[in-house]
Ligand SMILES: Nc1ncnc2c1ncn2[C@@H]1O[C@H](COP(=O)(O)OP(=O)(O)OP(=O)(O)O)[C@@H](O)[C@H]1O
């Protein structure tokens with residue numbers, strides 16, 4: 001699971017996230033800029049029709065009239081109009097969407113790979129993605145066709161001649177369709193939950209004769225074997241029953257297989273002993289990870305950076321095996337109160353091999369826990385070795401009782417984990433023990449699992465993300481439909497979603513076009529980072545290259561002026577596109593399916609940020625919708 | 637004998653109304669329909685000046701496409717004037733504050749087909765923020781009034797044209813409006829319905845409401861309207877009290893009873909002296925149909941001229 005961006009605490013995000021300017025500031029800046037442009041455009045259009053002075057009066061009047069309209073917006077009328085929207089949706093048979101959903105899930109087995117190693121991930125992401133797309137399509141259709149239909153059928157005449165304000169018409173629809181979407185989402189959520197749980201639940205038994213196990217335990221102290229296969233015959237779990245562990249009263253668990261394990265329970269003793277295998281565990285979970293700050297030590301053990309092993313995604317950095325190269329995570333707020341039983345670490349590494357071999361074979365790794373205090377008498381625990389397997393979550397519990405080397409006497413001492421903690425800070429060092437192999441790590445690849453939240457709660461949070469997207473689509477759809485006809489409003493909303501999703505791309509192309517510009521490039525090109533500037537230029541240059549058959553890596557080789565014109569036009573075009581894109585929501589930000597599927601708790605701060613963004617958009621969209629509807633001749 | 641208060645009231649009613657009693661006022665109201673590109677398509681209304689007083693039944697007449705519905709839509713704020721002003725209750729026609737006191741029956745009943753009669757009225761009632769109990773009582777009252785009690789639970793898509801019309805009327809009256817605009821109120825209604833509609837309009841007038849209606853059915857207009865305006869291709873051709881408009885001013889009809897032979901001879905002599913011929917002594921009445929056809933023909937022959945009479 002890739003958490004590329006860490007989730008900031010809510011207030012920090014709101015007030016300081018972007019180089020000191022928070023989301024709130026960005027919002028206010030965008031809204032003021034957009035309103036200014038909006039007012040100017042309106043004034044220009046109006047004055048073309050009725051003259052400069054008259055237009056000024058008309059625009060001012062419209063804006064002045066808006067305030068009493070906003071103030072007198074009545075909850076009762078919004079409720080009446082949303083009731084109508086709900087009745088309309090029912091008449092337009094929205095339940096069909098739900099029927100489609102149920103059918104898709106029913107036949108999911110046909111197109112899902114049941115042999116996957118991670119069935120929980122598969123079923124969860126499938127159910128959530130299906131829900132997401134269906135709900136969004138439904139929201140799109142409902143919200144964009146309603147108002148244009150009312151205007152076309154002229155039912156709007158009888159509504160608009162009642163004391164109804166444009167805000168109420170817009171809000172009524174947004175609220176109504178959101179309620180419909182909520183109901184559908186709730187239904188789909190319940191069905192999905194059932195679908196996931198039902199598909200993941202299975203039983204194993206122990207086929208071995210209990211007497212045989214007992215005999216083996218008595219003789220060797222352990223018994224090793226396998227569970228029976230599950231009903232679909234897809235997997236078995238190896239089991240190792242340890243006499244000592246049984247006597248201690250510890251849990252016996254099966255080996256991890258397909259992302260889960262089972263607890264084995266023994267009842268009775270001796271001849272009367274029976275073994276029972278519990279339900280699958282560990283596949284539907286909501287881990288709360290605590291991330292540390294990652295830094296690297298070079299192969300000689302001095303401060304340095306991880307290496308890049310070639311044309312790889314820059315997200316992970318690599319440490320070389322058999323050297324002192326280390327990845328060091330510094331964790332904060334590590335207190336005995338939070339972790340009374342030691343540190344539950346989880347790591348998830350990528351492995352880069354320089355010699356051929358069995359890709360399934362594990363690579364030996366070493367973990368140390370160290371004090372951040374360089375001068376401490378006892379600085380480091382003794383090494384803990386583990387077998388790393390690529391992209392399998394490895395669970396390592398660092399116990400309270402540790403051994404460490406006393407720096408002065410060079411003897412091994414028993415210490416407590418928290419003896420190494422300084423001001424709540426603790427370092428975890430990772431090294432690769434095998435020569436010629438590399439571990440690839442990113443900050444989020446090693447974390448302390450601080451708690452487990454209930455899975456159902458996380459499931460609801462995942463659905464909340466979909467819900468927010470649905471509300472956003474409804475808002476965009478209804479607002480677009482205040483000035484566009486149904487199909488155009490639908491396409492427009494869809495376009496907004498796609499453009500919002502491709503913000504990074506647009507920015508990249510724009511950056512590339514600026515850098516390549518003969519005049520702008522030297523002046524402002526340097527402030528655009530190399531990663532963000534994509535070669536090949538904007539639409540016009542691309543077209544020229546297409547026609548002249550020049551690929552994006554070679555120079556255009558046109559006369560200087562021609563090149564300047566092409567590139568400047570491109571930059572202008574992309575710049576305005578970027579301006580629009582900046583105002584659209586990044587729908588990817590709302591997609592929390594991954595967290596849910598990979599078993600990570602969805603951070604409440606993330607949810608709060610998403611909700612805030614949606615609230616901001618809804619406010620602006622309602623106001624924009626108001627002005628469009630208010631200034632529109634409904635009978636023309 | 638009427639008391640002094642009653643006398644005062646009569647006096648007030650006959651005296652020309654104070655300005656506050658003007659419910660609708662248009663000042664050289666014009667409307668040009670434009671197409672998507674802003675090109676002029678139709679000049680639907682040309683500099684219309686009208687005043688409608690409180691408590692009046694005002695009829696808008698005119699052939700198809702003469703701008704009657706356009707006028708009403710301008711007065712409701714559904715259209716914006718190209719130039720001129722439309723004022724209702726002394727405010728701009730687009731002002732939402734007005735709408736509490738207005739009822740509107742559109743040309744065709746534009747209602748939500750998936751609602752039944754009760755739900756329809758309930759919906760519109762809610763738009764006026766009427767409290768639930770008052771809304772319920774009012775809905776039943778209106779459904780009884782338009783004789784749809786038997787079909788009140790059926791969806792409007794199953795309704796016949798006349799039934800839809802009736803529920804449309806009920807919808808227009810849900811808020812007990814001060815001013816009711818009826819766009820061709822009797823189309824689609826059966827003779828009983830037509831009769832009821834006219835009675836209703838007169839009843840509204842009796843309760844002090846103002847009614848603006850437009851219609852082709854001249855007999856209806858003649859029966860109920862106090863004043864009428866006749867539009868032709870967006871121009872005002874005729875405006876006045878119905879009884880005045882329909883009296884033929886250049887003809888005098890004298891009819892008398894109980895006159896002696898001498899007296900009769902004297903009158904004849906007078907008439908003869910003035911070179912006339914006595915038929916009967918009164919102002920005869922023409923029908924509105926005749927007036928209407930005359931005006932339309934006249935307008936066809938001499939476009940741009942306004943008939944010379946005024947109320
Ligand atoms: N939405 C519109 N777009 C363009 N032209 C229109 C529109 N509505 C009406 N018109 C034109 O305006 C003129 C006046 O139409 P209006 O509907 O006011 O007539 P009317 O007097 O109500 O006619 P009828 O008796 O047939 O109802 C007509 O020429 C008509 O074609």
Ligand SMILES: [Mg+2]
Nearest residue numbers: 704705706743
């Ligand atoms: Mg009409």
